[in-house]
Amino acid sequence: MSGTIVSFILGFLLSTAFACVFHLLVGGPAGRILLYIIMANVGFLAGHFIGRGLGVSLMKLGPLYLLTATAGSVAFLLFAKWLWPDYSESAET
Secondary structure: OOHHHHHHHHHHHHHHHHHHHHHHHHOOOOOHHHHHHHHHHHHHHHHHHHHHHHOOOOOEEOOEEHHHHHHHHHHHHHHHHHHOOOOOOOOOO
């Protein structure tokens, strides 16, 4: 396997794990985890390319810019939580 393919798989697995942990921490309906997985993957990819563009070499694993990719993933997860809040929590009054 090529190093690029391995890095892509590692990035996908890491961002999916971030999404699962985020869903475990914030809760919400079961279908919401799909949104979190998509947003975490998009954020991880965006963060990776931002890190590559800026030349950030801190926490770099092979060709993968982990620091900025992780920050991008977390930012997109928080954005998803803010954009699509869980209204079922506030309805129980």
